Amino acid sequence: MxxxxxxxxxxxxxxxxxxxxxxxxxxxxxxxxxxxxxxxxxxxxxxxxxxxxxxxxxxxxxxxxxxxxxxxxxxxxEVDEDLIVNLPKTQFSDENGFTGEMLKEGNFLPLMDENGYPMQAKILKDLGEEILLDFNHPLVxxxxxxxxxxxxxxxxxxxxxxxxxxxxxxxxxxx
The missing domain is CATH 3.10.50.40 (Chitinase A; domain 3)
Structure with a gap:
């Protein structure tokens, strides 16, 4: 076939x-x-x-x-700069299922979009109170x-x- x-x-x-x-x-x-x-x-x-x-x-x-x-x-x-965003670290708390170990630079965070579909974001940088996330596809x-x-x-x-x-x-x- x-x-x-x-x-x-x-x-x-x-x-x-x-x-x-x-x-x-x-x-x-x-x-x-x-x-x-x-x-x-x-x-x-x-x-x-x-x-x-x-x-x-x-x-x-x-x-x-x-x-x-x-x-x-x-x-x-190509990389879409609009998909690189700063978000408050408080959104990624233990209560929301995240651990400190997960929030290290280079890690991919397992997330869900507003419709409940799985997605991921790569942590580019820890900015203290915020983290810089890249929502582009990993192979972009x-x-x-x-x-x-x-x-x-x-x-x-x-x-x-x-x-x-x-x-x-x-x-x-x-x-």
Missing amino acids: KITENTVVGLTYELKVSKDADEIESAPFSVEIRDSEDPFYFLFGASDLPPKFEELLAGKSQGEEFSFVLPMADAYG GFDLHFEGNIEEVREATKDELAHGHVHGVHGEHDE
């Missing part, structure tokens, strides 16, 4: 990132490996992945290897280098299509 709209896709891959800053390109460095013990599954056509990522996988079949680079513009784009500002294998391609179930995500062992819910 080939990867098409409404198929469930399982991948193993290594993701490397690089930056092209001021005409000096950095060497790609590894940031994530998904192996056969922990493949990445998604519903093709209904994911939050960059459209170019899905476009480059479209039509491939189980067992095929892939290797491509998503330039920053086709990945998560990078070129993404993918190398991997298509482990599985199958038709999505009616429930998966209705819910917009993969269910079962490799998804969000156990069936």
Whole structure:
């Protein structure tokens, strides 16, 4: 079966990132490996992945290897300065489920948006009474280098299509 709209896709891959800053390109460095013990599954056509990522996988079949680079513009784009904000430390109290250990520079805080959906913010700096948080996607500002294998391609179930995500062992819910 080939990867098409409404198929469930399982991948193993290594993701490397690089930056092209001021005409000096950095060497790609590894940031994530998904192996056969922990493949990445998604519903093709209904994911939050960059459209170019899905476009480059479209039509491939189980067992095929892939290797491509998503330039920053086709990945998560450039840093949005409006998503970097100062917030009072008091919002991140023990009563709200946060510990002092969680509030260290470089950590990602698990948060919820106003609709109850999970999100995260990276702590850029402790400013005393406030903390500087970055709500940009962690891969914003990078070129993404993918190398991997298509482990599985199958038709999505009616429930998966209705819910917009993969269910079962490799998804969000156990069936």
